[in-house]
Structures are given as structure tokens and as C-alpha cells.
Amino acid sequence: SAVISQKPSRDICQRGTSLTIQCQVDSQVTMMFWYRQQPGQSLTLIATANQGSEATYESGFVIDKFPISRPNLTFSTLTVSNMSPEDSSIYLCSVVREPQGTQYFGPGTRLLVL
């Protein structure tokens, strides 16, 4: 398995502001992902965080709204920009542990936008 931490664990923010979420892994990993889970819904993949290059975004998600950094193989950040109440969700990072290829998820960041 992998030990993954996220900061903050939860936050309440005002609309129009931005929040940066951090994801730290206990060892180097090649692949990291960011997911969103809206209230009462399943998880949706936002993007793949690539080390040394721009993130790869899924349909419906854009870099201006969700900029992602991946400065090294153990750390990534996701910023939720210009927030609105519709951005209220749980945001989760995950990593792939090789060679099994299984994903392990962080505890999530609970965001409420007022």
C-alpha cells in the first residue's frame, strides 16, 4: 500500500477565492491522479498529474479552473480557482503502486464554498 496525506482535510471558502490542496506520498510514484466527488455522487477523474510536464485533463476539466503542479515524484497540488458553490466537493488524490498497478487514494479534502 501507500501512505498518502492531503492538506487541508477540510475547508470552508468564500466564492471567488481559490484553494490549493496538497497531496504528499511516502515514497516515489510515477502516476498521480486527482478526483472530485460531488455530494452524493461517485468519483470523477479530473486529471493525471505528470511530473515535469503539464497535467493531462479529462473532458470537462480545464487548466484555468484546476491548475495542477507536480514538482517531484512524491508531491502534487491541485488548485480550485475562482470557486463557486458548485465546487463544493471532496477532492482526492491517488497514486499507482507498481508493479501491482493498483491505485491508492488519499483521505480527501472536503471543500465547502459559500
Place this chain on the structure above:
Amino acid sequence: DAKTTQPPSMDCAEGRAANLPCNHSTISGNEYVYWYRQIHSQGPQYIIHGLKNNETNEMASLIITEDRKSSTLILPHATLRDTAVYYCIESGTYKYIFGTGTRLKVLA
């Protein structure tokens, strides 16, 4: 859209086996079946995965049909702490598409 289908909810008596089905009729030859569970909005927890053979670990067993179009996750002796949403995912590229999962309620 998710490529797997699962019943939305199931109940199971504590101490009995919980059998959770999943249909993945469009699975291709190099795609694995993964099972995760999510307990009350925590991060999803990995349970087990398989390609075509049945698998067993300390948490559960995974039975995959010979044609690979469906599978069953078996929790042999369900406890109250197994109450969660269980997700079945097929993937060959590390990118997961989550469906709505099965909400398992273990009853005392």
C-alpha cells in the same frame, strides 16, 4: 460513462457472506477488474483485483466468470464495519472510471 454495472444497494446479515455482483460485458483482454470500497466519504480503499483467475486475499475473494463478462466480490463473514459503497472498475490503463457502486448495509 462507467463501463461496469452494479446493483445500487444490498443488505447482508452480520456474520454471513456478502456476495456483490458486477457486470463488465465490454471488458477487453488486457483489462483488469478492480474492487474498492468507500466508507462514509473516506478515500476509497483497495480490496482486490484480478484478470481472469479467481483471487483471494485477507479481505475478500474475487470470482470472475470464464467469459470475463461478470464477477462477484465475496466478503466471507461480513461485519458491521463492512458497511460501505463498493465499486467495481475495469481498467487496463490505470485510469479509473467509477460507476455508482453498490451500497452494502450489514445488519446486526
